[in-house]
Structure formats: structure tokens, C-alpha cells
Amino acid sequence: xxxxxxxxxxxxxxxxxxxxxxxxxxxxxxxxxxxxxxxxxxxxxxxxxxxxxxxxxxxxxxxxxxxxxxxxxxxxxxxxxxxxxxxxxxxxxxxxxxxxxxxxxxxxxxxxxxxxxxxxxxxxxxxxxxxxxxxxxxxxxxxxxxxxxxxxxxxxxxxxxxxxxxxxxxxxxxxxxxxxxxxxxxxxxxxxxxxxxxxxxxxxxxxxxxxxxxxxxxxxxxxxxxxxxxxxxxxxxxxxxxxxxxxxxxxxxxxxxxxxxxxxxxxxxxxxxxxxxxxxxxxxxxxxxxxxxxxxxxxxxxxxxxxxxxxxxxxxxxxxxxxxxxxxxxxxxxxxxxxxxxxxxxxxxxxxxxxxxxxxxxxxxxxxxxxxxxxxxxxxxxxxxxxxxxxxxxxxxxxxxxxxxxxxxxxxxxxxxxxxxxxxxxxxxxxxxxxxxxxxxxxxxxx
Amino acid sequence: xxxxxxxxxxxxxxxxxxxxxxxxxxxxxxxxxxxxxxxxxxxxxxxxxxxxxxxxxxxxxxxxxxxxxxxxxxxxxxxxxxxxxxxxxxxxxxxxxxxxxxxxxxxxxxxxxxxxxxxxxxxxxxxxxxxxxxxxxxxxxxxxxxxxxxxxxxxxxxxxxxxxxxxxxxxxxxxxxxxxxxxxxxxxxxxxxxxxxxxxxxxxxxxxxxxxxxxxxxxxxxxxxxxxxxxxxxxxxxxxxxxxxxxxxxxxxxxxxxxxxxxxxxxxxxxxxxxxxxxxxxxxxxxx
Numbered sequence: 001x002x003x004x005x006x007x008x009x010x011x012x013x014x015x016x017x018x019x020x021x022x023x024x025x026x027x028x029x030x031x032x033x034x035x036x037x038x039x040x041x042x043x044x045x046x047x048x049x050x051x052x053x054x055x056x057x058x059x060x061x062x063x064x065x066x067x068x069x070x071x072x073x074x075x076x077x078x079x080x081x082x083x084x085x086x087x088x089x090x091x092x093x094x095x096x097x098x099x100x101x102x103x104x105x106x107x108x109x110x111x112x113x114x115x116x117x118x119x120x121x122x123x124x125x126x127x128x129x130x131x132x133x134x135x136x137x138x139x140x141x142x143x144x145x146x147x148x149x150x151x152x153x154x155x156x157x158x159x160x161x162x163x164x165x166x167x168x169x170x171x172x173x174x175x176x177x178x179x180x181x182x183x184x185x186x187x188x189x190x191x192x193x194x195x196x197x198x199x200x201x202x203x204x205x206x207x208x209x210x211x212x213x214x215x216x217x218x219x220x221x222x223x224x225x226x227x228x229x230x231x232x233x234x235x236x237x238x239x240x241x242x243x244x245x246x247x248x249x250x251x252x253x254x255x256x257x258x259x260x261x262x263x264x265x266x267x268x269x270x271x272x273x274x275x276x277x278x279x280x281x282x283x284x285x286x287x288x289x290x291x292x293x294x295x296x297x298x299x300x301x302x303x304x305x306x307x308x309x310x311x312x313x314x315x316x317x318x319x320x321x322x323x324x325x326x327x328x329x330x331x332x333x334x335x336x337x338x339x340x341x342x343x344x345x346x347x348x349x350x351x352x353x354x355x356x357x358x359x360x361x362x363x364x365x366x367x368x369x370x371x372x373x374x375x376x377x378x379x380x381x382x383x384x385x386x387x388x389x390x391x392x393x394x395x396x397x398x399x400x401x402x403x404x405x406x407x408x409x410x411x412x413x414x415x416x417x418x419x420x421x422x423x424x425x426x427x428x429x430x431x432x433x434x435x436x437x438x439x440x441x442x443x444x445x446x447x
Numbered sequence: 448x449x450x451x452x453x454x455x456x457x458x459x460x461x462x463x464x465x466x467x468x469x470x471x472x473x474x475x476x477x478x479x480x481x482x483x484x485x486x487x488x489x490x491x492x493x494x495x496x497x498x499x500x501x502x503x504x505x506x507x508x509x510x511x512x513x514x515x516x517x518x519x520x521x522x523x524x525x526x527x528x529x530x531x532x533x534x535x536x537x538x539x540x541x542x543x544x545x546x547x548x549x550x551x552x553x554x555x556x557x558x559x560x561x562x563x564x565x566x567x568x569x570x571x572x573x574x575x576x577x578x579x580x581x582x583x584x585x586x587x588x589x590x591x592x593x594x595x596x597x598x599x600x601x602x603x604x605x606x607x608x609x610x611x612x613x614x615x616x617x618x619x620x621x622x623x624x625x626x627x628x629x630x631x632x633x634x635x636x637x638x639x640x641x642x643x644x645x646x647x648x649x650x651x652x653x654x655x656x657x658x659x660x661x662x663x664x665x666x667x668x669x670x671x672x673x674x675x676x677x678x679x680x681x682x683x684x685x686x687x688x689x690x691x692x693x694x695x696x697x698x699x700x701x702x703x704x705x706x707x708x709x710x711x712x713x714x715x716x717x718x719x720x721x722x723x724x725x726x727x728x729x730x731x732x733x734x735x
Binding site for chain 2: 014015093094095096097098099100101102103104105106107108109110111112114116117120121123125126130133134137138139140142143
């Protein structure tokens with residue numbers, strides 16, 4: 001069977017700067033220039049596209065996407081990732097037929113529906129029910145299909161009795177829920193979804209992602225754009241990574257997402273200075289080596305929130321009998337100091353004068369402590385527990401990936417600076433009166 | 448679920464520089480329900496928060512008719528083909544308003560729906576078609592009003608004694624179709640041009656106003672026999688308004704040659720308008 005979506009050499013050229021403010025005057029000026037045989041200042045896009053190959057790109061144009069090709073088998077969930085401006089939205093817009101490509105072509109063998117925002121075409125004066133029909137029709141549903149699913153849609157939206165109230169009286173939450181409810185009950189063969197998950201509260205996001213998972217399990221093909229790597233990793237079979245309009249990688253989520261995250265924040269897993277004279281430091285101390293890695297030696301791409309980490313630092317002490325200790329500041333990607341680590345329980349050398357020579361400090365960060373995200377480490381060398389004699393700002397940087405296994409059905413961001421796995425117990429204290437009777441009598445228990 | 452052979456044959460091909468001549472009729476058919484729902488929306492929304500509601504469909508032309516009667520009839524003394532001025536103006540306005548309204552709404556298709564078009568695909572032609580269909584409601588109500596005035600003049604005034612209704616009435620739907628084709632043709636051209644050159648948005652109201660004076664709405668074609676007859680007669684809207692008046696009130700000049708020319712102009716305008724419009728809709732959103 002032929003792939004349900006086939007994209008070949010898709011490219012889109014945009015004009016920079018004064019897009020949209022083309023006026024009659026510009027056009028007349030251009031025509032005038034052409035009549036007088038002068039070079040045309042700004043030519044048409046199509047003409048530019050053919051020129052590009054021969055003369056190099058025009059300065060005031062850019063390729064939003066360039067030569068993007070991929071094909072999808074029926075039932076695949078493809079995640080489209082990349083930083084802002086990488087061309088994800090352009091791909092979606094072309095596949096949704098909102099704009100045509102400058103070059104290349106795409107074939108979609110089946111009914112396609114795109115969800116680039118929720119509530120497209122909602123009219124504030126119309127009731128919830130009327131908007132369900134209008135919005136559904138815009139997304140490509142037939143009126144009968146909508147009528148068949150009306151009860152389901154209303155139930156999913158949880159707006160209940162307000163279904164016959166104009167949506168302008170809705171709270172923003174109700175509005176979004178109704179809008180998503182319509183979208184969720186589309187049953188196209190190919191569904192294109194863009195960042196809809198950015199709306200609504202946590203519970204609703206969860207419901208939306210759950211619904212997307214259901215749709216996928218029903219065997220439909222999904223193209224999913226998101227900045228939420230957790231959602232992408234949990235939902236997508238395949239991930240397409242775009243950078244500056246070109247495909248960087250296309251493959252299983254487990255391979256592409258870590259690569260993408262690592263590129264977003266460059267990792268520095270190890271630094272080594274062989275030559276003491278050139279190493280960072282001063283006449284008191286010189287650094288030799290710094291390293292971060294999984295305790296079990298697995299690759300940095302495999303570090304997840306569950307992985308115990310091992311940090312190593314080697315340095316030369318150049319002052320006989322100095323009292324030194326290292327101090328680590330671990331920052332997360334938001335710049336928050338997650339913790340400060342000191343060798344307080346180091347047994348051998350802590351508190352003792354160090355002879356001149358090479359030392360190695362090893363420190364371990366247990367698994368199930370750090371949340372997912374990027375981290376960087378600042379190293380301080382402290383003398384006599386008070387004077388910083390050497391400081392290295394970003395000596396190491398690493399990325400902790402999400403561990404999908406511990407999440408259950410929740411795909412949203414896991415809030416908090418740390419993500420410890422705590423010991424947790426739940427006890428059954430009996431039902432109804434019996435439970436009441438089991439409680440200590442009177443109020444004396446609460447003081 | 449959409450399955451089976453019907454669904455399988457459904458294939459969307461997206462390509463650069465598609466042909467000018469391929470008009471996507473299939474997509475229009477697929478989205479016909481949207482047309483119906485948008486017509487309903489227009490009707491509901493336009494009068495939802497007004498006290499008089501749909502009565503405005505009637506009040507607007509009636510008030511304009513009164514103004515015309517005073518200004519052009521009484522003060523300027525422009526003849527009305529021997530018809531009661533109120534009937535004359537009202538009849539002219541019904542046809543003209545349908546044309547002007549449809550044209551103006553079609554002309555603003557891209558500018559007015561830019562944000563919507565950036566988020567969802569449906570055949571953009573649905574929007575101007577919706578305007579053409581929505582405005583038929585106004586026509587129906589206005590024809591009803593005209594009928595009421597007609598009855599009054601027929602029964603209560605001596606001047607109305609020769610008013611007759613004949614089998615010509617059945618051409619009214621055809622005339623409306625003709626007016627719709629011309630309005631859409633011109634409107635689609637303007638819409639496509641304004642998508643690129645925003646200046647033109649300011650020109651549309653002016654064009655409509657000037658066009659009205661070039662059309663026998665406030666004067667009968669017979670009154671233009673001496674001056675500028677060719678200009679008025681070549682105007683493709685002239686035979687429509689005159690035929691409208693002839694069908695409803697029995698007065699008007701309908702010359703087959705000019706009518707034929709108008710049909711041809713409308714057909715060319717409509718087809719070329721659709722082509723230009725479809726070409727524009729494919730990349731319009733890039734210039735927003």
C-alpha cells in the first residue's frame with residue numbers, strides 16, 4: 001500500500017521585511033523600472049525561486065523550509081520538532097493547504113483535517129451548539145456526521161446546560177473545552193495538530209493528550225507539532241527534526257529527541273587539560289579534568305531522571321599544606337541554583353592539609369533527584385573554608401532526559417526544581433462510621 | 448469512520464505553481480454544508496443584537512426610497528417612466544442593492560477573513576458564495592415590501608390603475624442569478640487585487656457609488672436616451688435593473704443585444720474572477 005502522506009522536496013520561499021505592505025506605488029515603480037530597462041528591484045517570488053539556484057539567494061528572501069521530504073505509513077504518529085523559526089509551522093500550513101509551496105509537492109491519500117488552533121471560526125454571538133456545527137463544518141465534517149456525534153461532543157466539552165448560551169458568555173476555560181471537543185471528534189484519516197496543548201489548565205491538557213493517544217490507537221495518522229518533548233516522546237513513533245528549514249534527523253523519538261535537546265543546550269561532558277601551564281587556575285591551584293556521566297557508564301544521551309550520576313574533578317594543588325575544598329553550584333536551565341554541593345562527608349582528606357600534587361574528587365548525584373532539563377555546573381575552589389581562589393563558570397553542562405516509565409498517563413511538564421521519588425504509603429482506614437470510630441475521640445488530637 | 452472505496456479515492460495533491468484553469472469544484476461540493484451554516488450564521492449574527500431584527504432588511508431600502516423620492520423626484524425632477532416614484536426607486540434598489548452588497552462582501556473576502564484563512568483550509572470561494580446566498584434573504588423581504596406598496600398603489604391610487612403583473616415575473620430568479628454572477632465576478636477580481644494592493648480597498652465604495660449613477664436606478668434608461676446612452680447601455684448592470692423593473696412593474700427597456708452583451712460580460716467576469724481568486728488564495732496568507 002502506498003504511504004498515506006508523501007512529501008517530496010517541499011520548499012517555501014518568503015520575502016523578508018515589508019511583506020504585505022505591497023502598494024500600488026511599488027508595483028508602478030517596478031513596472032516603470034522594467035520599462036526603462038533598469039534591473040527590477042524586487043521580482044516576483046516564483047521568479048526568485050528559479051534564480052536562486054544560479055545566482056545564490058536574494059538578500060531579502062529566505063527559505064522557511066528547504067527540500068523537506070518524508071512519507072508516512074498509515075497509523076504513524078509523526079512528531080515535528082525544532083526551535084522557533086525552524087519551519088514546523090510552514091510545513092503544517094502547506095500540508096493543511098493554507099499556503100502553497102514554492103517548490104516540491106505533497107500527496108495526502110485520505111481525508112485530512114488540521115487543527116492549527118482550537119475554536120477556529122467560533123462566533124461569539126452564536127450558541128455553543130451552533131458553533132459546534134459551524135466549527136465542525138470548517139474543519140471538514142459533514143452536518144450529518146456532526147449531528148451523529150453531537151451528544152458525545154457536548155459531553156466531552158463539559159459545558160452542560162450552557163450549550164445553548166452564546167459562547168461570548170463562556171469562561172475562557174469553557175470556550176477552549178468546547179472548541180477542543182469539536183476537534184477531538186473529527187475523524188479524519190490524517191490529523192495535523194499544532195500546539196493545541198498549550199491551552200487550558202493541566203487537567204484539560206491531560207485530557208487532550210489522552211484523546212490524541214486514543215485517536216492514534218484507532219489507527220489514524222497524526223502529524224504533531226509541539227515544544228513539549230515529553231508529549232512528543234510519549235506519543236510519537238517517529239520524530240522529524242527541522243533546523244533552519246531543513247531536516248536534520250528523522251527517526252525514532254528515542255534517538256531524535258535526545259539529540260535535539262542536546263543541541264539546544266550544548267553538553268560538555270568532559271574537559272581535560274594535560275598541560276598544567278595552560279590549564280585554568282593560578283599559582284595556587286590548576287584544574288586538570290572535569291567529567292560528568294552516568295554512574296553505570298552509559299552514554300550521556302541516556303541520562304534520565306532515574307540515572308545516578310558521577311562527577312569527577314582533577315586538580316593540581318600547588319601550595320604545600322593548603323586547606324582546600326571544592327564547591328559545586330548546580331544550575332538548571334532556568335538559571336535556578338538547584339543545590340550547592342560540598343565535600344562535607346568526605347572521610348579521608350577533608351580538613352587535612354593537602355600536599356602538592358594531583359587530586360581527584362568524585363561526587364555522586366543519586367537517581368530520582370533531578371528533574372528533567374539542562375544543567376550546568378559551576379566549580380569553585382575554596383581555601384580555608386572562606387576564600388574562593390579559583391572559579392570556573394560553566395565547567396560542565398549536561399542534560400537529564402525525561403523517564404517516561406514513571407509518569408503514568410501524565411504527559412505534561414513535571415513541575416518543580418527537583419523530582420525526587422519519595423517513599424509514599426496509603427492506608428485504608430475503613431469505610432464510613434467505622435472509620436470515624438477509629439479516629440481518636442474528641443478534639444484533643446488537634447492542638 | 449471514513450473508510451471504503453469512496454474515502455480511498457480521496458487524494459489531495461499539493462504542488463507549487465498549480466494551473467490557472469483547474470477550478471476545484473470537488474472541494475466546493477464537499478464543503479457545501481459549510482455554505483449553509485455560514486448563511487445561517489450571517490443571518491443570525493447580523494440582527495441578533497438589534498431591536499428591530501430582520502426589519503432592517505426592509506427599513507433600509509424604504510428609507511433610501513423616501514430620500515430618493517424627495518431629492519431626485521421632487522427637487523431634481525427626474526422622471527420615473529410614469530411609475531409612482533416610490534415603486535420606481537424601490538424596485539431599482541432591490542436589484543441594485545443585491546448586486547452592490549454581494550460585490551462589496553466578495554471584494555473584502557481576503558482582507559476580512561485573513562486570520563481565519565491563516566488557520567483553517569476550506570475552499571475560499573465559499574465566503575463570496577455565502578454573501579451571494581445570504582443577500583437573497585434581503586431580496587425576498589424587499590420584494591415582499593415592494594408587493595405591499597404595489598398593492599397599495601394598485602388599489603388606492605388612480606395612477607396605479609394600469610399596474611399589471613404578468614408571466615414576466617418568472618424571470619426574476621434568472622435576473623438574480625445574472626446579477627450574482629456579475630457581482631461575484633467583479634468582487635472576486637477586486638478581492639484578489641486587494642490581497643496584493645491594499646489601496647484598492649478604499650476604491651471599492653467609490654466604485655460602487657459611481658457605478659450606481661451609471662446604472663438606471665434613480666432614473667429610467669429612457670431618460671438617458673439623449674446623453675451618454677451608450678455608456679449607460681454598455682454597463683452590464685443596466686439591462687439587469689431595467690429587466691427587473693420590466694418584470695415587476697411593466698416598465699423598462701430590454702434590448703436583446705445589450706442583454707446578451709451583459710450576459711457575456713458577466714460570464715467572462717465570473718470565470719476569470721474565479722481563476723484569479725483561486726490563484727490568489729493559494730499564497731494570499733504569505734502577504735498578510
